[in-house]
Structure formats: C-alpha cells, structure tokens
Amino acid sequence: MSDLRRKALGSGKTVSRKAQSRASSAASSRANSRTTSRAGSRAASRAGTDDEGGDLSDETNFRYDIKKSKKNYPNSKNFVPSLGSVDELATLDDDDETSKGWQEELGDRMMEITERKKSSFAGREEAFAAYIRILSAKYAKEEIYSKKTDLIDSMVRSIKNGRTEKEGILAAKALAITIITDPTEDLFHKLQTTLCRQITDNASLPLKSLLIHTLGATTFYGGAALSETEEIMNFLLEIIESDGHSVGAGDDEGVVTAALEEWGSLCTQLEDAEAITSSSIDALVDQLDSSEISVQIAAGENIALLYEKSYTLAEEDELDDPNEHKKFIQRYVPYPRHDNLLESLQRLSSGSKKHLSKRNKKTQHSAFADILHSVENPLKGPRYSEALDKNDRVRGSRMTVRVHSKGVLRVDRWWKLHRLQFLRRVLQGGFLNHWVENPVIFESLRYDAETVAVVGTRGRLWI
Template sequence: MHDLRKKALLESGKTQSRKARSKPDAPRSTGHLSPNESPGNSRPGSTANSRAGSRANSRPGSRYASEDEGAASDSEVDDVMTMSTNSASGEDALDGGDASNTWVERLQGRLVELQDRKRSLQSRESTLVSYLHLLRHHFTQRQIDKSVSDILPALLRSIRSGTSEEERSTAIKALTVTILTAPSETVYDHVFATLKAACEEAEEESIKVEAIHALGIAVTCGGGSASAAEEMLDFLIEIIESDGQAVGAGDNGAVVTAALQAWAFVASHMDDLVEQSENAMEVFMEQLDSTDPEVQTSAGSNIALLFEAARDYEEETGEKVNLQYNQHRIMNRMAEIVRDSSKAVSKKDRKHLRSNFSSIVTSLERGKGPGYSTAGRGASNPHTGGSKMDQGGGHDGEFQEFGYREKIRIHNQFMVIDTWSLHARVELLKLLLGGGLVTHWMENPTVRDILDSASVEYLASTSERKRW
C-alpha cells in the first residue's frame, strides 16, 4: 500500500478561493512537477489533488448521467456505478500472511506484533499495513473486541511518535477502521486530542488528511456528543474557510477536500443543520472559486446537502429555511465554472466537474438526490412490437426516466444512493474501506447503521442481471 506523498505546487493549481486571493497577506507559492513525480503524487495545490493511488484506498469514480446523455447505454453508465464484491488481488501478500494460514490466524499474529515497540521501523510499517488490510476486507469485531484496550494505545503511540510518514498515516487509517469495526462510547474522548494534534502539527499532507477523516468517524461512531459534533463542524469549517491555513496547510487542496468530506459526513448525522447552514453555505460558495476540481465538486455536493436538509426541515416543521443563496444563482455559477474550466484544467478534470455539477444542478432544479438522470427510454409498445418515446406522456407510449444511477451492487441486490446525506456517508466509507465496503455493509452493524437510509432493490430479471 502506497502512502500519500506531498504534492508539487503548480501556478495554475492553487486552491485559494476568490475571497482568500483578495487578501493582501494571502500566501502565494509556485513550483513545478519534478520529472520523477507523477500527478498522483504531486504536492499541495496541484490540479491533480486527488488521493494517492493505492488500490485499497482509491476513490471510485462517480459518474452522473447528464441531460444530454440519453443515448448512453445502461451498461455503460451502470457499470461505473457498481462496486465489485471481489476483494483485492494479492490479499495474502498485503496482509502479511500466506495461503496456509487463515485470515483469523494472520490477524492474531498482527495483534501480537502491534504490542512490540522494539521492532524495526520497516517491521512496524508492515504490521500496520497488514492489520489495516485485514480489518478492511474482513469483519473482525469478534477477533479484536477483547484486544481493543491494547490496540488503541499501540496505534496512538504510532500516531504520536512514529518515525515515518508511512507509519503515522497508516496508524491513523488503522485506528479509523478499528473504530468502525469495534466502536465504543468512550473512544472519541480517548483519541480526540491525538488526532487533532496530528491534524494541526504534522507537516505531511497525508497525516493531516487521514486525521481529518478519523475525527469525523470518531465523533459520529465513537461516542461523541451532539455538542462535540457541532464543535467538529465548526473546526472543519475553519479549515475550509482558511483554505487549510487553520491547520498549517495553506492552499492545500487535499486537506480542504478532506475537511469538506468530513463536514458532510458529520452533518449527515445531525438532526438539525439550521444553525450551521448560513455560515456553511457562504464558505462552500467561496470554495466554488477554488482552482482545484476536487475542492469545487466537494463544495458543490455540500451545497446540495444543505438544500436537501432545508427541504427536509421545511417538510417536517412547515418552517422555511433561508439559505440566502437562491438556486438559480448557484446553477448559473456552476455553468460558468464548467465553461471557464476548459482554459485551466485537464480534460479529465473538466469531465469530472461537468458530470458532478450536472448532478447538482438537476438536484436543485427537481429536488432530487445525487446522480438523478432525466434522460430515459421509451416503454415497449405491444401494438408495434418495438419501443416508442413519448416525453409528453401521451396515450401512445410512455417515457421512463432513468432516475438514480449511483448504486452499489451486492450479489443480486443493489443499494441506491438517492440522497446527498447518503452520498456523503458512502463517499467517506469508500475512502476508508476501499474494496471492503461491501463486506462491511453485509456484516458490520456499525456500517449498516451508517447506511441505514439506503434503498435496497433486487435484480429480479435475467436482463437486469446481465445489465449489471
């Protein structure tokens, strides 16, 4: 598993918002990608600020069907939306074992090794990578429950005093998945100070990013109170509003993106976002002016989440939430961003912006969740033996919209991601669990609770099975 490397600064890739750039003391930095660095390993501010490309921790690409994509085949769209239930190849090598031992036996070996601080740095790193892989791809609560009181201190030691970026960042990931696997009502108080210090004091981008994600999981799944969750939202807003400077990572797109993702995850667990909405909306709108596509799309998703929360609140209480920014203005701004992006970003990033903003615009227009497609197909006409399109809904035929296209398949059923709240939870869990998300959804009560609003549907027909 590869660690997250620092990313090289590019003049055209800074993540500052328009408001931050207007300040006289706003930091400015330039630089170029070295010959030996790939875009995936560039330093802060590069337009390629996506997470480093380890297979187990890569972010599955999202694709939303836009209005003009009606001609795309079902399989072309749906296959991108499907997460495989197969585990990563080479599992034995990644978890430090061999085929002659079961994963339970390999895990027991890693638990013993975690307690031994006299081992070499390379050995400690290898143990953490192996332990993390086993926890991601198997539900291990029964195996680690009695050892959590020993596991947590060992991981916290590596986070505080690890001697390499790899050791510290992997320890944070392992801590996060441990909390998801064996949660308790006291773990948040136990890990908060260490994670916040790692976020604020570490020099390495990867450590800051993983610490931000871990804080979001700890406060929601580790016994954090409602007031602690509100304080966490405020802390994350400080990071976003300052373009990362609040935690010593000025102009760092990966850190700002992580804060946006964690904010959405924590906010999705709040019963009422009215108090946070006004300030948060302004901050997210400013980040639409970022030059980092991941920051822009994450900010856009959070804006859609706020409008969704306002709709839900009005539906439940009858009281209208004033978000100050009207939807028409936001949609126009996103159209401007997509149009102007052709001058500054790569073709891949333009496609990423276009597809995500198309989803957000459709959501605002129709009051829908993410990935909703109004493109569609004609229903079969038994009188002609073929299909017939009739968007007007006339008597001669029916028009069926594709609807929600973001889904995760598990055997003969799939989870439909039809709200921005669920989208925020799934996106962070994908980052943390990688290819093990399906296993945890099937077996882990904590993950099932996180995703409890998901609509589950079955693939009944042979044609549907083939399409998926």
C-alpha cells in the first residue's frame, strides 16, 4: 500500500494533563446454529438514500469495502461511517427459542471459554463467536456477572497466546462487548498495559486494529481518569503521526483508521479540548492527504469534532440579553491556517481524484461536504441542511436513525456521531437490542428519562 500521507510529521508533541478525574454484527443465525455463526464478522451493506420530502436517513449499517481476502485479513476495511435504518438488524429469534434457551447456551459457551484445559483452539473460536452473537442480541449483564473475571482472563490469554489469528480476533471482540455489557471502574488499570503491549508487539495487523478498538472501549468504560484518557489519546496520536510505524504497522490502513476513530471517540469526553487540539490538529490535517478514504474521513471527522468543541456555552456575564438561555462562544481557533484547511476540504469534497472508483468518489464527496460545512459553521453538525421545509423553516440536521416504530434518533452534533459510531463498532447489529435495555447506551449518549420520550410511531428521540 502506498504511503498514507504525502508528508511526514516530526516528533510528536506532548499532550497536556488535566488534574481532574474523569467524567459484531449481531449474527442473523439463530441460537441453535451456533456451530456456523461468525458474530461480528459480517459486513452490513449500504444502500443509498435520497431526501424525498422527509428527513434524510443515512444508513445505520456500517459499510466495509473489503480490499483483501477475508480469510487472510478479515478485519481489512475501508470504513465509511453512516447512520440510518436499523429495522433489518438481526436478533436471536425468540419465536423458536425461549429465553431459557439462550441463557443455557451462553452458560455452556462461557464454560468452554473459561475451562481452557478442556478446550481446543477451534472450540474456543466457536465459543467466542457464539458468545459475541448472544451478547449482541441480548443484554446479558446478570448472566455474565459472576463469571466476568474468569471470562476476561481467558480472553486476554487468547489475545496474547492464541493458537490462531482468528482466536485472538474473536477474543478481542468478545472482550470489547463484555466491557460494554458490564463496565466497571477497575478494567482500565487491569487491561491497559496488556492491550498497549499487544498493539505494539503482536504480529497480526487485523488483531492490532481490533485491539485499538478494544483499548478505546476499555478507556471509555473501564474507569480511566481524565489524565489517563489523555495518555491513551497520546498513544493513539503517535500511531497516527507515524502512519502506524510506532506499533509495527507502517502504512497499514486498518491500524491508522482505528487509531483515528478511537482518538475521536475518546476526545468526546474532554470538556476543554484546547490543549489536545493544539497538539493534534497538524497530524489530523496531514492525514487528509492519505491515499486511503477511510483514513481521510476519520481524520476529517475528528477535525470537525475539534472545531465543534472550540465552542462552549456562554457564561451568564457573557450574555447580551439576560433572558437569553443558550449562546455558544468560540474560545480559541483550532487551526491557525484555516484558509489552507478549507482549500483541502473543498478539494476532497469535490471527489475528483482520478484513481478513485465512482463509488469512492461519491463517498468522499458526501463525507467531506459535511465536514467542510461544519468547519465553516462549527455549530452545525453532520448532514446539516440550509434548505427550507414546507413550513419555510431551515431543515437543519438530517442525520437520523430509525428505531423500529419507537421513534427516530437525531444525530445533530459531531460528538454524538462519534459516540454512536463507537458503540456500533462494538455492538454492530446488536446496537438496537442494547439501545432498548442497556443503560450504558443512554449514558453514553446523555439520555435521561425526560429526553427519552417517544411521540407516537413517527415521533423523534432528540439526542
């Protein structure tokens, strides 16, 4: 693969520390087809949609362009983040199987995972795949609670010493979904060193990519203090700045994209992003020159996020009108060469590179038209439309996620998109199931009892 960037950065800048504490595809096979399921490995297709008199719904299914053999490089992908209908996402079929059935299978699979002396690597692969499938389709916190320590220990052993690449990959996926299902404050300190070492030293590039995502989940939900979150962001920034060379994955698209994605999701936790912006913006802008669309888009979305975070709510003494309830003020300029950045984003939004396929040109154009608009107008999030609706009102954000008949999630800020993409990377097809039952989803998207009001079958849930 050609170099991910046209120019290389020098030494990485240090990241300031805050003296505060921190704030799989669900398989469509049924539980009785556990021997053939491969949870989390099936890429969802992406169908184009147009805005025809209603809100534009970008697909919630994440599309991957597989460039290499799935057998040799199962995690290789061009990740194109998009959101929309999740009606077709699969769950375990309760028409044929009682809840007792899936609980019994989960118990059997957990036993196979933890009792390693009685299992083969092929058996563990099968057990991990079924475990991922069930935890995607069901919110199983109570079922895994008493076994979680043993499960995590076994997953770590498979990551470190798995007989096959597949075993390590499935173990990494299983670890991430376990953390999302039952996050606890001790996980970061238990797992950080091992995950960082494996990202650096493991020979498998697909596994490195997945471990970066697992590290993101561990940091986000595992009890990391704010200063520790910034340390992990700095670790990821080194991967980005070096095009993967810092972890033995030079110019690997999957590893660099994963680092960009997890850097962005962790950045959403920072209330004050001025210092992190100063230390990272050059590396992100340089990655716009990547030869890989997934890297370009992930870098661009992070830039849009940093521009959004440069605005904060005004204090009372900053309001012109004392009756004004909400006003945002830009606290700093994220990138000093703003005009140069706009030129780069305009070029990318044209999708004019000759070597790109028609499909990739369309993807690049759509993504960077959004990013450009938000960099020019940081208070306007993804898929923001200036067009007027039939009532002569500005249509605003058009990025929504249809949730069956219960309503629509509107994603009108970049931090919301980053967090939603983060959850979808872990839960994949099981996102909808966890949305219904897992309080972690509500907490991550800052929902509360009042916010989660549903108005009829065509109502909207506002994030």
